[in-house]
Amino acid sequence: xxxxxxxxxxxxxxxxxxxxxxxxxxxxxxxxxxxxxxxxxxxxxxxxxxxxxxxxxxxxxxxxxxxxxxxxxxxxxxxxxxxxxxxxxxxxxxxxxxxxxxxxxxxxxxxx
Amino acid sequence: xxxxxxxxxxxxxxxxxxxxxxxxxxxxxxxxxxxxxxxxxxxxxxxxxxxxxxxxxxxxxxxxxxxxxxxxxxxxxxxxxxxxxxxxxxxxxxxxxxxxxxxxxxxxxxx
Numbered sequence: 001x002x003x004x005x006x007x008x009x010x011x012x013x014x015x016x017x018x019x020x021x022x023x024x025x026x027x028x029x030x031x032x033x034x035x036x037x038x039x040x041x042x043x044x045x046x047x048x049x050x051x052x053x054x055x056x057x058x059x060x061x062x063x064x065x066x067x068x069x070x071x072x073x074x075x076x077x078x079x080x081x082x083x084x085x086x087x088x089x090x091x092x093x094x095x096x097x098x099x100x101x102x103x104x105x106x107x108x109x110x111x112x
Numbered sequence: 113x114x115x116x117x118x119x120x121x122x123x124x125x126x127x128x129x130x131x132x133x134x135x136x137x138x139x140x141x142x143x144x145x146x147x148x149x150x151x152x153x154x155x156x157x158x159x160x161x162x163x164x165x166x167x168x169x170x171x172x173x174x175x176x177x178x179x180x181x182x183x184x185x186x187x188x189x190x191x192x193x194x195x196x197x198x199x200x201x202x203x204x205x206x207x208x209x210x211x212x213x214x215x216x217x218x219x220x221x222x223x
Contacts (some may be wrong), residue, residue, distance in 0.1 A: 036214075041216075098143065104152060
């Protein structure tokens with residue numbers, strides 16, 4: 001059974017800092033990995049999707065990497081802003097099936 | 113496009129009551145999903161559908177039922193509400209399984 005772990009569970013940083021969120025998964029037989037953002041009381045917003053054959057994806061100040069063989073992904077946020085404050089969820093889709101396996105998320109607070 | 117629309121946004125149920133969580137999408141997506149998110153936990157798949165008339169169980173289907181009579185609608189039914197079903201429920205849809213668009217959620221409390 002796929003287990004997805006996100007570290008740290010919570011993170012508080014001052015505005016302007018670069019930061020890294022970590023995601024690990026136990027079964028390397030994945031089809032893709034996706035990073036989501038969740039704001040309080042809101043749904044999920046897809047940030048980046050990395051196919052299993054890819055090593056990284058970039059969107060603006062966000063960069064996600066994937067090391068499938070070691071079961072790890074990182075989300076790098078450059079020059080953090082208070083508007084980045086949210087919970088970030090990592091999810092992996094297995095090679096077979098449609099379900100996404102989610103981690104518990106990292107709650108990020110960026111202070112002015 | 114309105115995207116994925118869920119109703120209601122909030123609901124309080126008494127133990128044993130029943131209700132239907134509505135989910136509709138206007139993007140003509142074939143794939144639709146229901147997830148639940150418990151406090152401090154990741155999302156878990158309840159049911160999913162790959163097209164009208166086709167549904168299948170996810171990881172935590174017990175206590176729930178679904179139907180997919182049209183492409184647009186994918187309602188989730190709770191027949192006998194239990195406190196363990198207190199959660200936030202998210203509906204999602206996609207044209208293909210790669211990327212999902214999520215609704216804003218239904219916060220359900222069973223007392």
